[in-house]
Amino acid sequence: MSVPSAPESFGPSPAERPPIHGGRAPHDPAPPVFAVDGLWKVFGPKSHQVPADPGLAALAPAELRARTGCTAAVREVSFSVRKGEVFVVMGLSGSGKSTLVRCLTRLVEPTAGAIAIDGENVRAMDRARLRELRRHRAAMVFQHFGLLPHRSVLDNVAYGLEIQGVPRSRRRARAAEVVAKVGLDGMEQRRPGQLSGGQQQRVGLARALAVDPEVLLFDEPFSALDPLIRRDMQEEVVRLHREEGRTMVFITHDLSEALRLGDRIALMRDGRIVQLGTPEEIVGSPADDYVRDFVRDVPREQVLTVRSAMRPPDADETGRGPSVAPGATVSEAIEAVARTGFPVRVMEDGRCLGVVDHERLLEVIAGNGHPAHTRREVA
C-alpha cells in the first residue's frame, strides 16, 4: 500500500468541492445515473447456473473453481452512482473491479443482475441502443490507453466523434478544443508513440471527453504511470470534475488515489463489495478486519473531519476559541488547537455544533475513537 508523501493533499477539503456534492447529504440524494442491483459476472462453462443456485453462489472462489470450473469475477454487487459524484471502486488486482466497470456498458456481458442508466435497463438494450449508450452516454478511459498508433493525437481524440458520423471539420474543431482542455496544445499532430505515458493518458482522457458523455468511466487510468505523473493526472481529474461536474466512475487499486478522488468508495474483495461509503466512513469505521487492515496506514487526521471527532460543547466553550467548518479535517483542527491552545469550535450557520479538544484529536490519531458513534451522540 502506498503511503502518501505529501499529506496535506490527502483528499480535497470539502470546501474545495463543488456544490453539486450536496449529494453526499443522505437526505437529499440526486437521482442515480447508474443503478446496479445484484450483478454477477461468472466466467467459465455453464456460468449462468452459478448465480441461480444459492448453494454454488455461496461458495468461496477456490471451491467454486474446483466444483464448476467457473470463476466469479463479480458476485452479487449492488450500488448506485449519483449524478455528479465521483464513485470509486477500489480493490486489489483480481477483486473484480475492472470486470465490474466493463459490465456497466456491457463490454463484458453480465451473467445475472440488473443495470440501469437513468432508469433505462442496460441489459435489455439491443445492439443499436447499446451503441448509442457507448457513443453518447458513457465513455471510458483505459489503463493501457488503447490509442490507435497510426493516427495523430487530434485524430485519436476525434475518433469517437468520427464513428458517430460527425463531419470532419466539426469533429476536428471539437477535438482541438478538448486537446487544449487537457493541456496537450501543440501536440495535435504527434503520434501516440511519440508521447510519454502521461501524455498518452491525457489523449485517452480527451478522447473520452470529446464525445461529451454523461458519465466518464476510468479503469485504473493512472496505474501504468510514474508516481509524480500520476499525481498530476489525479489533479487534472479533480480540476475537470470541479469545472464540469461530470459523473465519474473510477476504478483503482491505489487507496490514496481512491481517498483523494472519491466522493464515495466501494471496496471490493473477491468480487463482492465489502464496504461502501465516504472516504471518512471507510477510514473512520471499517466494516471488517479486511478493510481495517487495508486502511491501517492511512493518516486518519487527513481524512476524518471534525464533525466526526467533536463532542457536545460545555457551556463556557461556545463563546471562545478558534472556529472551523464541520467539514474541516482533523489535521486542520490540530493546527488551530496548537496555535491558540483552546479547543476548536465547530461552527455551522453561526451555530456551535460541538467542540474538539486535544483529547479528541489524539483519540482520532491513535485510532481508538469511534467517530461514527460520536456523531450519533451529537445528532
Added chain:
Amino acid sequence: MAAATAQAPVAGTLAPLRATGRRRAAAKLLALAVLAAVLVPLAEAHWPGGAWPGALTVDLSGPLGRASDWIIDNRDSHPLFLYFFGYVSNAIVVGVRAVYLVLLAAGWAGVTAAAGLVAWRLAGLRLALTAAAAFLVCGLLGMWVPTMQTLALMVVAVLASVLVGGLLGLAAGLSERTHRVLRPVLDTMQVLPAFAYLLPVVLVFGIGVPAAVLATVVYAAPPMARLTALGLRDADQGVMEAVASLGATARQRLFTARLPLALGELMLGVNQAIMMALSMAVIASVIGAGGLGDRVYQALASVDVGAALAAGIPIVLLAVVLDRTTGAAGERLGAGRDVPRGPLRGWAGWLLVAVLTVAAALAARLAGRLDWPGSWEVDIAEPVNRAVDWMTGHLYTGVPYVGGTADWAGHFTTWVLDPVRSGLQWLPWWAVLLIVAALSWLIGTWRTALTAVLAMAAIGVLGVWKPSLDTLSQVLAAVAVTLVLGFAAGVAAARSTRLERWFRPVLDVLQTMPQFVYLIPVVALFGVGRAPAVAAAVVYALPAVVRITTQGVRTVDAAALEAARSLGATGGQQLRQVQLPLARPALLLAVNQGVVLVLAVVIIGGLVGGGALGYDVVFGLAQGDLATGLVAGAAIVCLGLMLDRVTQPTERRAGKGA
C-alpha cells in the same frame, strides 16, 4: 504437457523437468517397443525382405496416366474446362500479356525510372538508387527482355496471391472456426518443396504461362494468408476494447482499427508473397514460365555457367530490390510513423512518380532508344566460362594437399552419400517406420508421430520407396552438414558482436535469393551430380539456421545468464549450462527449418544430377509422362510432411488457443 519440458523458464527448474522429460521419453519408447514386438514379426512373416513389400504398393501410373490423357483429350471440349479453367487460363494469359506490353511500352528508361521513384517514395533515396542501378545492370547483362517477362509474370502472380491470401487471411483472422480449418493447411503448404506444386497445375492447365502463374500463386498465397490472419488476430486487445467502448460498429472496428493495426503484418505478408513468387516464378521455368528462370534452366541444362550467371544476377538483384523496398515500406507502416519528408509525400507523391515515369518513357521513345541498345550490353558469359574452364583445369582435381573441388564432391559422394543411401535402403522398411515414429514422438506428440508414420508409409504405397530413400539420404547428409556449420557459426555470432555484424549483410542477401540461383555456383564448382545438389541445399539452408541459432542463444533470459555469471561460471559453462539449454526451442526450430529448406533444394537438385524424386518430376515434365511426375510429386509431399513432423517442436502446436 510435453511443452513444459521444452519451455523450462528458469535455469533452476531445468533439472527436475529434464528428469520428468526423460521418464516420459522412456515411456514412449517402451510403448513403441511393445507395439513393434507385436507388429514386426507379423509384418516379417507376411512380407519378408528389406525393401517395401510389393504387395503393399498401389500402382497409380495407370489411373493417373488415364486421368491425364482424359484431361488432355477434353481440355477443349469439357464444360469444366470451357467455362472455368478456360476462363482462368485466358485471364492469366491476357493479364500477363497486358503487363508485359505496358512494361515494353514504358521501355527501359520508363521502367528504371519507375523502379527508382517507387523505391524512393516507399523506402528513401538509397534504395531508389539501388533499384535504378539494379535495372540498369539487368539491361547491361543483355537480360532486359527476360527480366521484363519475369516481372510481368510476377506482377500478375503477386497481385493474385495478395488478393487470395489476403481474403483467406481476413476470413481466418475474423473467424475462429475458419482459422482452425485453414491453419494446418497453410502450415503444411509452407513446408512443401516448390517442386511439388508444379505437376498438379500442369495436369490441369498444361505447360505454359497459366500453369506457371497458378503454381506461383499457390506457393505465394499461404504466407500472405498466414501473416494477414496473424496480424488481424494479434490486434492489441486494449485498443480493440477502447474502440468498442466508444460504440464502433463491427465494420468500423475492422476498417478503422483492426486492419490499420495489422498494416505492418500485411506489408510483411506482401513482402513474403513477393519473395516466394519470385522464387517460384524462376522455378516455374520448368513448366513454361519463360523469362530469367528459363535462361538459367537452359544454361544449366548445357552446363553453361556463364550464361546461367548472366541470368542469375538479375534474379538476385530483383530479389534484393523487391525485398528491401517492400520490407522498408512495411517497417514504416508497422511502426505507425509518418512518411519521410521530401518531395514525394502523400498522393501528390504518387502522382509525381507517375508523371516522371511517363516523362522518362517518352524521352527514351523520342530519342529512339525505347529498347535497350544492343551496343550497351556486356557479355559476361564468355569471360565467366573462361574462368570456369580455368577452374575446371586447375581446381577440379589434383591440387596438391587439398585435392580439387571435384575430388571433394567425389569423396563426399563415396564416403557419405553412398553409405547413407545404402544404409537406408538396407534397413527393413518397418525399421524405417519405427525410427520415424520414435523420433517424431520423442520430439512432438503422438499426433505428429502418426502423421509422420502415415506419410512415410504412403511413400511406400506409392511405390517410390527406393528413390525416396535416395532423396532422404541426400537430405540427411545435407542437414547434418548444415547443422554442424550453422550451429557453430550461430553460436559464434551470438557470442561475438563483431562477427554478427559481419554476418548480417551476408545472411540478408543469402536469405533473399531464390532457391534456383544456388545451383549456379555449385555447378561451377562441383560439376553435376548428387554432391552439388547437397552443397546447394547446405548453402541455401545455412543462413536461416545461423540466424535462428544466433537469435535463440542471444535472447536467452538475461537474468538467468547474469545469475550464472555472478556464480562465477566460465564462458563455456555459461554456454553449455545456460544458453544452449534455454535456447533449446530455438535450436529445435532451426533443425526444423533446416530440414524443410534442405529438402526444397535437394529436390530441385534433380535438375543438376541429384537424381531421385526431383529427377522423376523433371523427367515426367520433360517426357510428358505426368503419371511418373505426379507420383514423385506426391512422394515429395509425403517426405516433406514426414520430415517436418519428425522435427516439429511441440511449441508450434502449443499456441493453439491463442
